[in-house]
Amino acid sequence: MPAPRARRILVTSALPYANGHIHLGHLVEYIQTDIFVRFQKLRGHRAVYLCADDTHGTAIMIRARAEGRSERELVASMREAHLADFAGFEVEFDHYGSTDSDANRRLCGEVWRALRARGLVTSRDVRQLFDPVAGVFLADRFVRGGCPKCGASDQYGDSCERCGATYGPADLVDPRSTLSGATPEVRSAEHLFVTIEALHDFLDHWTREAGALDPRVANYLAGHFLGEPLRDWDVSRPAPYFGFEIPDAPGHYWYVWFDAPVGYLAATDEWCAQHGESFDTWWRRAAAADAPAEIHHFIGKDITYFHTLFWPAMLEAAGLALPTKVRIHGFLTVDGQKMSKSRGTFLLARTYLDHLDPAALRYYYASKLSGGIDDIDLNLEEFAAKVNADLVGKVVNLASRTARWLEHTGLAADYPDDGGLFARAAGEGAEIAAAYEACDFARAMRTIMLAADRANAYVDAEQPWRLAKAGTGSAARLRDVATVALNLFRQLAVYLAPVLPRLAAQAGELVGGPIASWEESQAPLVGAAVGPFVPLMQRVEPKQIEAMLAASRESAAATPSGGTAVEADIGPPNTDSGAPLAAEPLAPTCTIDDFSRVDLRVARILSAEEVPEARKLLKLTVGLGGDSTRTVFAGIKGFHDPAALVGRLVVVVANLAPRQMKFGLSEGMVVAASGAGAEGVYLLSPDAGALPGMRLH
RNA sequence: GGCAGCGUAGCUCAGUUGGUUAGAGCACCGGCUUCAUAAGCCGGGUGUCGCCGGUUCAAGUCCGGCCGCUGCUACCA
DSSP states (O other): OOOOOOOEEEEEEOOOBTTSOOBHHHHHHHHHHHHHHHHHHHTTOEEEEEEEEBOOSHHHHHHHHHHTSOHHHHHHHHHHHHHHHHHHTTOOOSEEEESSSHHHHHHHHHHHHHHHHTTOEEEEEEEEEEETTTTEEOOGGGEEEEOTTTOOSSEESSBOTTTOOBOOGGGSEEEEETTTOOOOEEEEEEEEEEOGGGGHHHHHHHHHHSSOSOHHHHHHHHHHTTTSOOOOEEOEEESSOSSOBOTTSTTEEEOHHHHHHHHHHHHHHHHHHHHTOOHHHHHBHHHHSSSOOEEEEEEEGGGHHIIIIIHHHHHHHHTBOOOSEEEEEOOEEETTBOOOTTTTOOOBHHHHHHHSOHHHHHHHHHHHOOSSSOOEEEOHHHHHHHIIIIIIIIIIHHHHTTGGGGTTTOSOSSOOOOTTHHHHHHHTHHHHHHHHHTTOHHHHHHHHHHHHHHHHHHHHHHOHHHHHHTOGGGHHHHHHHHHHHHHHHHHHHHHHTTTOHHHHHHHHHHBTSOOOOGGGGSSOOOSOOBOOOOOOOOOOOHHHHHHHHHHHHHHHHTSOSSSOOOOSOSSOGGGSOSHHHHHSOOOOOOOHHHHHTSOEEEEEEEEEEEOTTOSSOEEEEEEOSTTOEEEEEESOBTTBOHHHHTTOEEEEETTOOOEEETTEEEOOEEOEEEETTEEEEEEOOOOTTOOTTOBOO
């Protein structure tokens, strides 16, 4: 197989929004991209993986406000969390930037000037609802009110969930801002637009002819957007807005979807500065003309048109290089359904890492990703079965069952006759590589596992354990058989290295040294030392999955219903606001004896129901283990869905004197955090492993 | 409400431009093996290819209709 000429490949994943944590749905894309990049590097190409946090927009502004800190504080703490999650899953960026950077501001300005220079920017007034208390313009989903048709209350600003009528937010009966509760006003504001219709011919041609898009996507675009004149793209938002003010239009800010893709350019620019590279040779057409770089964008299907219409239009207008490939993937379901907080299947990256091996998810995703735009399903039962059968049972087991016989002797000096097994799998390298190149990782995994099956069958047929018992007369034969098996194992590790970098590294430690090139799959090792075998990968146990789901359910239940999830633990401790403590100063000092009079216990919520007549009470039955249960009224109605509470562990004051309430006798108290004028009541949960009845000391 | 995609074995999926008796893994059953992380190997049922109709010598595959599911969208592209 001739060594392919080295390519320069710039690869991006969509920029995660700084409004929330990374979850398993996000990871489909980052793992997919990471596998692709690692594959290209293994093949000897110059691949650069770039990404950044997407930091601007109304949602960030509102969330920061709710948390009582600045947008930049929010963005900075979320960045740390994102990077930690990616590192945990072995997603390895060459550079990770931010759209809130100097480079991005400068490059936005450059693209903007190009659009202006080509006469593609116009302006006109847009009428929109405005929240006079919060001081911001409101998207439809931030407005609720009565349906003008059927009168149903508390409907969104665009359509009625009860009768299905559609209307504008201004038509609502008694409209309210969901931010402040204020009655919104209709206001008019100037917006700036890009007239991308002027680039219609270019887009027609690029979407169909450039080879960057799957024909299905090109057809979709042709049928839905390019079949008629393109509407102007609204690219500005009036103040207040967290983002970059437009230099030649004071009071106007670039819409987040304008500066987000420019973040790809900014990340490239920063990476170039750090590595002595020239930005121009990656992105400027003139400079790159003789040896153009490839540009691959990995995105979810939801943001297709931003990356296939607006983004190429911006690049075209600015004279920058166009994407070589826009690779679009589908969404993740868990056990066949949309991820759900109450089912515990809204799985954050961190929650997964607390319980399971990232390699297991990387392999599972690889086995499901075929390069298409179909959604993929994380079936948790299949997940465990597949990882255990394929990785532990077949691949790792191959080394586990043969390495011990070579620990003292190392590999045989000549590669033995293996019936053509190694050569056959080496010959399949081109097919496996083609599948990786096409992002059809599922096909690659199938082909690799067939080779693993053949390798195990070989071991079974040669029965090295019998050779071991047969004594010194069979020692040479035993060494040959184990040499074959270990070579086949290392060959599999090379093929799997893009998916399982840690396994590849461990395989290198066992025999042959670090795996640095795909070519290592093509020739067997001989005479090399063999290290002591250490377990390479643990089985996925059902208990771990259950624990992860339980933890996920509990953290979801702790999130106030309605509104954005607001996690308090996303940043370094010293960035927390002092407001809650100031609002409720510490109580007078008490002694340990004082404290010990309060008997706090872990309890499990056995049932939860609304108390219809009560404004804030839920009626809970909690269990302290065994037959010990009691009824507790908790003032958490409206913040917790009763159904979601059942089963979770909480902390109760177990020796509190019973109190006769209007709705019944309350035999204790569930402790929860609240205060500082902030809304929300937050139940406490013990770490996994705590049992009902345990006392807090 | 708008748009798109999907529907093949119990589960997750392959099925290339229409072409023999429709495939894989898991699960399940039987047997073998015991070196290995209760791992491995061999054999075996696995099926109205969502429903109805059409084109064709030939339809899982192409066309139309229907049903079901899913996703995106709803500051409109």
